[in-house]
Amino acid sequence: MDRLTAANVFITIVERGSMIAAAEQLEMSRAMVTRYLAQMEEWAGARLLHRTTRKLSLTDAGERTLVLSRKMLDVANDIDRVEDPQSDEISGLLRITCSQSLGQTALVGAVTQFLKQHPLVTVDLQMNNRTVNLVEERIDLALRITNELDPNLIARPLSICQSVVCASPDYLAAHGTPQHPEDLASHNCLTYSWFGKSLWYFEHDGEQSSVAVSGNLSANESVVLLAGTLQAAGISMQPYYSAAPLLATGELVELLPDYQPQQMEIYGIYTSRKQMPAALRAMLDFLVAWFASDEQWLKMMR
Structure with a gap:
């Protein structure tokens, strides 16, 4: 055999x-x-x-x-x-997973452009905010936003994710506007189940600080907390790319503008550097260039 x-x-x-x-x-x-x-x-x-x-x-x-x-x-x-290194045009199926917020805001636009360049590639997007086992769930690429990357994972940095603390005008009218990060301890803060449920981190004049926050609503997807923030349920820390359009219209108000929330990294996670399908390699290269140059994405960065 x-x-x-x-x-x-x-x-x-x-x-x-x-x-x-x-x-x-x-x-x-x-x-x-x-x-x-x-x-x-x-x-x-x-x-x-x-x-x-x-x-x-x-x-x-x-x-x-x-x-x-x-x-x-x-x-x-x-x-x-x-x-024959150029024998075949790139083709095949790519199964990609990421959070709903990043998928809606960035990934679908990037993938659409990629598919125009590589029409023989098929992409299956899985919107999922939990950490998945790439082998067991047959995922080729996972986009993750984190500052605590498992050193055993194979990852390629793609971009950064900046955050903003925000609330609706109605919430602020009813509960007041925090002036310092420590004021958040007395507010209803909508927290993310998988990250920062107890502590929110800030940088001010080169110094880092943290504040313990709590509230009556948590979720494992930031878009749910964003919806709650719009409904005046409380204060949330959001990816800037999600909140930027609502800040521009006044539906949300940026809080503590002098205090920069902790910035996070966006990584592409995959299973092996060897035996990497040509379509996956091309997608990773494309995403690195896309995050660095796409005008719409860059507008959502500070």
Whole structure:
């Protein structure tokens, strides 16, 4: 049996988490997938996977074989690129996930432009604000806004996310306007479930400070808190790109303009620098350039 194909089948089983899922991904019968796995174990001289009714996990031999299998496919892919690096136009499916706010404000516009340049690529956007397992959920690229990136993740910086503390005129008329960050402790602050639920950070004249905030409404998506802020439910810290249009119309009021909320990084997260599909590499390169040059995005930056 072909060792390259067997290695690819083994890698796919591990990444997809089951032989059934691997068979579907590879458009191969389950019996054939089982045969390739058996052949891999025969070549390795050891069991590669622990099999239970619920999941598969790698043995020690399987861990080593996975590394070697990926190297083998990398070499094969490099040979293909040497023969004809411009042989095919970029194509394929990309599954991308990000928060609803970033998706609506930025990503859909960037993806639309990308698809005009690469019409053979198909993009499936998944709006999801929780941290997803890219392998288990078959995600090619996750855009995340964070200052606490897991060092084990493979990430490419794309841009920055600036924030603004804001409230509606009706809320301020009823409850007063905070003049200093510590005043926020006595206000109803709408907090983000996954970040900054207890502390909001600020910088003023080169010095950093934090204030403990609380309120009666939290959510895992900033657009929900933005809607609540518009309804005079309280004060929220929003991505500037989301709040900017509402600040311009006066529907929201910027608070504490002399105190800069903590700025965060926007990253593109993916599973491997090796065996990266050409469409994913092109998308990452495109997003870096888009965030640095798109006029509409830059207008939403301070």
